[in-house]
Amino acid sequence: MSVKFSVNNSDYELQVTPMKRLLDVLREDVGLTGTKEGCGEGECGACSVFINGVVVNSCLVPVCQTNGTKITTIEGLSNNGLNQLQQAFINYNAAQCGICIPGMLIAAQALLDINPSPSRGEIREAIAGNLCRCTGYMKIVDAIEAAALGNRG
Numbered sequence: 573m574s575v576k577f578s579v580n581n582s583d584y585e586l587q588v589t590p591m592k593r594l595l596d597v598l599r600e601d602v603g604l605t606g607t608k609e610g611c612g613e614g615e616c617g618a619c620s621v622f623i624n625g626v627v628v629n630s631c632l633v634p635v636c637q638t639n640g641t642k643i644t645t646i647e648g649l650s651n652n653g654l655n656q657l658q659q660a661f662i663n664y665n666a667a668q669c670g671i672c673i674p675g676m677l678i679a680a681q682a683l684l685d686i687n688p689s690p691s692r693g694e695i696r697e698a699i700a701g702n703l704c705r706c707t708g709y710m711k712i713v714d715a716i717e718a719a720a721l722g723n724r725g
């Protein structure tokens with residue numbers, strides 16, 4: 573089938589197998605490998621992207637369901653270098669192996685978009701669907717909190 577969508581504000585029309593996972597289409601057909609595969613079964617959040625502004629696990633989405641949508645991946649989180657949130661992850665050494673980090677950043681961005689000054693509890697709740705095997709979460713929460721403090725100026 574032919575599928576048309578926009579990814580990070582660029583338009584694509586691709587010939588794809590309808591049930592191919594969006595995760596694989598993004599990585600293999602669009603060439604954006606920032607979106608990672610962890611579990612491949614909707615449990616870890618590593619493959620998170622925005623579809624029409626909603627965070628979804630791209631490993632669970634057949635590409636046939638994405639026709640006409642607007643998709644944002646980790647590569648599209650900032651148009652101009654690293655945004656405040658991404659820089660905070662670096663400043664706080666919040667990434668170790670890095671597999672979970674694109675999904676963490678998508679989840680954190682989704683939170684800050686609707687709640688620019690979250691509490692630590694709200695941050696923990698927002699990333700509850702994103703599993704990290706390496707960091708123990710503390711530095712990730714610290715980084716998101718720092719980015720939120722930056723929002724307050």
Ligand code: FES
Binds near residue numbers: 613617
């Ligand atoms: S790879 Fe999609 S949720 Fe884990």
Ligand code: FES
Binds near residue numbers: 666670673
């Ligand atoms: S940094 Fe390795 S899984 Fe999170």
